[in-house]
Amino acid sequence: MTWEPAKKSITNVNVIRLTHTVAKEITGVTLPDVIEFGWEQFVLSVSRTRGMQVQVEGLSSEKRERYLTRYATSRAEGINVFIDETTQVLSFDIALNTLPDDERPSFAGNVGAAVADLVMESLGFHWRANAAELNLRAARGAAGTKSRKTPDYVYDPGRQHGVEGGNIVIVEAKGSLSPTEGQEAAVNRRARSAYKEQVEEFIGTQPMGLTVANGFAIAFGSVPGTQTSRVAIASSQTVRGERQPASLSAAAVGGVRRIRLSQSQQQKQIQRVEPQQRAEHYIPHHVSKRGGGGGGGDGGEGRREGARAQPSGRIAFANYENILLLCGAGNAAAFLRSILASGSEATLDKEARFQEFFVHESDPTILSGPNGPTWLFGIYGPSVEAILKSAASNRLAPPAIVDLPIAPTGGSAGSPQPAIMQGDGFGHLRRPFWAAHSRTWDLIKGDWA
Template sequence: MTIVATAPARALWRAEKTVTRSGHHLRPHTPSPVSAGFVAPPVPTHIAFRPEALAASMARALTLRHAPDAMLERWARMQLLEVEYLVQDGAAFALAPEVTALADAERSGFAGRVGAGVTDLLMNTLGYTWRDNAVCLSASLEPHADFIYGGGAVSAHGVVLAEAHGSFAQAVTDGRMRCESSAKYRRQVKPHIGSVCPHGKAVHGYSVAFGSHPTTHDTFLHVTETKITNSRKKAAPPAAAARGLAPVATSLALASHRSNFLLMGASRIVAWIDWLRNGGPPPADDLVAPFVTVQQGGQRFWVALEALLPFVRPWTRPDEGPFWAWEDFERLLEARRIGLDNVFAMEEWAANSFLSTLSAMIDGGREQMPATLELPVIALSGLFTDPERPGHDDGARYPVAQFRDGLALLGRLPRIERPGSRIWSPRQGFG
């Protein structure tokens, strides 16, 4: 499910967190750089993010796993609840007292998921856009990094690796987090630098260790990164407002958007992406995917109707086509006791562009898929690198956490008198 029914939000959901980078460690590699001309973006000294952004990143990381879709959806939904109840209010990251009620294994699991979410937030601030699980690096039991990222500075060079670690143990210290970051880089990142995966060559790597002491609330963020020794070019920081078309390996775009549309609850689109990636019998052509469009913060977003009202079909006006009245939404949602909070959606340009491209690939067949696609890159929202900027986000009425690939978590759907609609057809696109 895409919508989460929760108790009234606590103050946490209005607090923006700032995490200071505790250490940045460079590890040499030969050759350097692995791809001529690649320059890694500078790692920021701080990252600031709304709690919704952290929960969304945790869900993004979870849904890259190879597991049944229904299981992934339930895991993703739980991240919103876990962050709400297990992280304290305030500008700094601190665990809530309730975390001590968790068994050791449960606390370790939660810490690992937060570590993956913080890593995803950091990779977005560095300008990387597209992502996948790094299991494709090795078919053996050899340890490998958690994630693969593409886009941004690594476009036209290949991909970068990212290993994530999180710890909420009593033994968390600055020195321990530094050791974890360095050790995991040596074991799980460095051996795969220079290797080739289905998405391209791994030309750079990161190991991110995030830890917070459950009682003292001391919090640490250590980043170990591949050192580039032969570059004469100075790295430029990624533009916060970057927006435009960019090339991406088709396989990496499909992996990213499979996760995105799964989070949105658009299972029919996920099924077609799986067919393009894995083959087998194609889904039925008449399984269209309807969306409603909403405007928030000066942008338009698409929300999957399949997730909002999975058992309801639209009614049709002969002169206008399918139409859903907002009163029908409210009546049916109230009957099901589901609120309109915390809804995954996609920015309109990103959704329209990818789904039109997806239809073209479906119509052309698996054998004729292009190696690369040109897809939109969207400006970040709810995630920042400058905690001193003016106008700190104090929790707008309708907050939005938005990622570079277009996925967004809407804090609440605004009421509109007559929602717009779009219907995607697998082979005809939007007609």
């Protein structure tokens, strides 16, 4: 599956700055002039966000794995049916309006979650989980405590962006695909409202030993049949634009859709003061008409091996539990979940102690489980080994931090790239599939059996 035309763009991106007295500024949060993502990247983000949405207490790993295999990984195909193939803009056919009334909101929510995830990935936040992992409680005296709404996701910068370990960012994602709510003003309004109701009151809190340093509300909208779309990003965090194009995770390749994010030469800033000393700056970003590069083709330059980060153990374990399930490695996923639930040794029988992997004979090494879905997902080998070694050494509770590699985006010189990967190593293997051999990991030993 690929997209036609090969390149797509969201040409209207608005950054809405909201100052909040308890927000902690994270440095270097910069939207590149061009964020590019192909079909494979879209599939990864649709699948992982659907997986995170069912990463909830009371639902067994077996049921989640069944859900992911039968539903979440096919959702991108369903979305693709209604994408307008006659334009370069990431937009939708008017036929979308014929979907039942109860289906359209879910459809729009799936698109909004994927776009928000792609934006966060582009900002360098590679490890994520359902925000329910944190048992969030609003800060005392917060204005929005009546709503009891919590954000969708939590992202960990992994000590990137000049922050210490244990600082996290929460995200609420919204999507609208309707003649009214898909308009620019409505999308901007929805981002502001989502920030106030589901993000602001949790900033500065310290759930599960972590600190909510800041947060984003990211809203996507499109009116079917108009060949237009837009994104609004509301945050008390400074989000800068830059003129140099960059690829999503420096890893966007293959058929490409673009979110172009560029500052116009003369930005207009509208400032007003609201109650609770909140100042809002509305900064429209419009596409420059020059060509944009970066990341297209068959692998590009990308990030090379060697970069590392230190996300919190709780978010990292939840992150890899989700993608291990997506990759068909159920025993390894269950092992991580049992640690998140406080204590694993008593839950591992002899069979569950081992995880079979297919080791793809590629550069870099990619691992996948034997029970994967129709699309063959995989994970960067060093990422799998690092997280499972940490799990073996911390079987009663997640560690404060985990030292992990940031996945490279290109193969060795002269070799094709085996997978389209995001920063945590979650990847979509390219066809033809690489030859693979089976190997078994001992979860208790923390090494190959």
